[in-house]
Amino acid sequence: MSEAAVKTKQVMLVEAYNMALADAMADDEKVVVLGEDVADAEEGGVCGVTRGLSSRFGTKRVRSTPITEQAIMGAAIGASLVGWKPVAEIMLMNFTTVAMDMIVNHAAKLRYMTGGQTHVPLVIRTMTGAGFSSGGQHSDFFEAWFAHTAGMKVVIPSTPEDAYGLTRSAIDDPDPVMIVENMPLYWTKGDAPNPGHRVPIGKAVVRVPGNDITIVSYARTHLESLGALKALGEAGVSAEIIDLRSIQPWDEECVLESVRKTGRLLIVHEAVKPFGVGAEIAATVNEKLFGQLKAPVERLGAPFNSVPFSQPLEALHVPNAARIAEKAIAMVKG
Amino acid sequence: MNSNSPDGPTQLEIFRKMALLKANDERSRKVISSGRLVMPYYSYRGQEVIPSALAVNLRDDDYLCTIYRGIHDMLAKGLPLKSLWAEIAGRVDGTCKGKGGPMHLTDVSKGVMVTTGIVGSSMPIANGLAWAAQLEGTDQVAVATFGDGASNIGAFHEALNLAAVWKLPTIFLCQNNRYAEHTRFDVGTSAAQVADRAKGYGIPGVRVDGNDPVAMYTVAREAVERARAGEGPTLIEAMTFRFHGHVFGDAGGYIPKEEYAEAVANDPYPRFRAQLIANGIASEEELAGIEAGYEAEIDAAVEFALNSPFPGAEELTSDVYGVVA
Numbered sequence: 001m002s003e004a005a006v007k008t009k010q011v012m013l014v015e016a017y018n019m020a021l022a023d024a025m026a027d028d029e030k031v032v033v034l035g036e037d038v039a040d041a042e043e044g045g046v047c048g049v050t051r052g053l054s055s056r057f058g059t060k061r062v063r064s065t066p067i068t069e070q071a072i073m074g075a076a077i078g079a080s081l082v083g084w085k086p087v088a089e090i091m092l093m094n095f096t097t098v099a100m101d102m103i104v105n106h107a108a109k110l111r112y113m114t115g116g117q118t119h120v121p122l123v124i125r126t127m128t129g130a131g132f133s134s135g136g137q138h139s140d141f142f143e144a145w146f147a148h149t150a151g152m153k154v155v156i157p158s159t160p161e162d163a164y165g166l167t168r169s170a171i172d173d174p175d176p177v178m179i180v181e182n183m184p185l186y187w188t189k190g191d192a193p194n195p196g197h198r199v200p201i202g203k204a205v206v207r208v209p210g211n212d213i214t215i216v217s218y219a220r221t222h223l224e225s226l227g228a229l230k231a232l233g234e235a236g237v238s239a240e241i242i243d244l245r246s247i248q249p250w251d252e253e254c255v256l257e258s259v260r261k262t263g264r265l266l267i268v269h270e271a272v273k274p275f276g277v278g279a280e281i282a283a284t285v286n287e288k289l290f291g292q293l294k295a296p297v298e299r300l301g302a303p304f305n306s307v308p309f310s311q312p313l314e315a316l317h318v319p320n321a322a323r324i325a326e327k328a329i330a331m332v333k334g
Numbered sequence: 335m336n337s338n339s340p341d342g343p344t345q346l347e348i349f350r351k352m353a354l355l356k357a358n359d360e361r362s363r364k365v366i367s368s369g370r371l372v373m374p375y376y377s378y379r380g381q382e383v384i385p386s387a388l389a390v391n392l393r394d395d396d397y398l399c400t401i402y403r404g405i406h407d408m409l410a411k412g413l414p415l416k417s418l419w420a421e422i423a424g425r426v427d428g429t430c431k432g433k434g435g436p437m438h439l440t441d442v443s444k445g446v447m448v449t450t451g452i453v454g455s456s457m458p459i460a461n462g463l464a465w466a467a468q469l470e471g472t473d474q475v476a477v478a479t480f481g482d483g484a485s486n487i488g489a490f491h492e493a494l495n496l497a498a499v500w501k502l503p504t505i506f507l508c509q510n511n512r513y514a515e516h517t518r519f520d521v522g523t524s525a526a527q528v529a530d531r532a533k534g535y536g537i538p539g540v541r542v543d544g545n546d547p548v549a550m551y552t553v554a555r556e557a558v559e560r561a562r563a564g565e566g567p568t569l570i571e572a573m574t575f576r577f578h579g580h581v582f583g584d585a586g587g588y589i590p591k592e593e594y595a596e597a598v599a600n601d602p603y604p605r606f607r608a609q610l611i612a613n614g615i616a617s618e619e620e621l622a623g624i625e626a627g628y629e630a631e632i633d634a635a636v637e638f639a640l641n642s643p644f645p646g647a648e649e650l651t652s653d654v655y656g657v658v659a
Contacts (some may be wrong), residue, residue: 066499
């Protein structure tokens, strides 16, 4: 099969995550997976991300745990201190709250507090996202909390290639990396990743070049931004669409270079707008490009409320293509 | 005598550690009182027997996760005095280049893997180190030490349960000094004994007089042997008392005077010292020599620490992330 033929094969994100874990485990016997229901006896994860791994690599390396987030994170931290590379699944991002002490006070800080004597090369996989009427405790995006914690890295892929490449880079990384898996994207398709593919943490990507406005987003809101292109084109607005991919560290250079060209920036995310990732990016762009901006930097995020259950309300909660287009057109056309 | 009881040389070894620990605590309080060092200091005076009797059963490659009141645990495990003092003085020659301080002392070469300032958090991480030993098929053990107050926090229960279901070589060592910060044990703890809580997790739970070196040694040895043999975790509740309150400066107004006086009268240090002499294990001169030796070592460590430079400004922002290969 030619390389081009391999390249055109389409896979879903859920498969890409699975492939990344399998390839990492095959390449390095120090990679171990733990979390609630991750082994095949428990059906390989609620969405099947880890399906098949325990059958292939054994339950010693792919270990289901009780529902015990603090103990999961503690076990992952301890093992990582002495050379293991644990990939710990915290089933839902809201459940990271239960393990916050382990993540924030320990995983993130041990390298610094020990003067570099120890470090914590672990990966936290966690899924989230509105779209399933899961209500207020199963859908939140908390990436800003972790991005605000020195010592943590945070990535949020939106394509199968990035899901694979960022997972591999996260496992290679010497520090704790949280992979936020946006649940509605699990079953979207894209080009299959090449085995061994890596996406550097901290690198964004310009998906669509444009001249009038830069739209920075990630995960589902990135797909919504792409979905806004048609309306933007019809309005005569040329938008440059950036998929941020990494939240901490974020690719300042890529965003600044784009905004230098377009003079306008709209940041879109599913997390609530106040104190979110958009605020950090907006502040940085204001500091560095103040005189070159043609319009104030704007943000679109969820309103400042919990994720609602009722479908029409949930749909209103997440910025969509129509609202992105409307906002961007207003910014360009004044 | 139980086959797990300490012989004479082992008892002397326990005493050596106790002498080091006691002298170091006394010096720490003296140096802080003099104003030469500033830190939150959690005196362990009165609790020396527990880590001393445990540590003679451990190797350098066994793991320890301890807490803010844990300098006795670390010294017993072998953390060197000079790097200890340099760290608590915030100097570059400290175990953590002065960036961790007394609550985060670490020495991987001695198995002092994590020191936490968060009540209860030593336990989940000790499980991870024990899991690593299990994955590697070694006979290393991991010890989590913590206070009686920590047995009321969720991390304790999650950690005991996981250690039990995974049969991890973790030793949960509760140093019950009768007060959780200022709250008396029975006021804050529903169980009559912390050790009773082991039943709920299907693991052995033992309450022992943590001020009795022979009893403490025996219980610790059994737990260590059990863990090394792959038979799983043990919860030890070692009864003790802290003589100087929760944190340096705490006058202990919440402790009844009679209770305090009785505990001090039963100070385990002079008691064990006299016992060694009475049993012919060591002479007064020998023990005095050990004590004088530590005083001199501590003199040198304090001097070393105070002459060590402070970390440079570049250290403020280093060690946040490592280098990506």
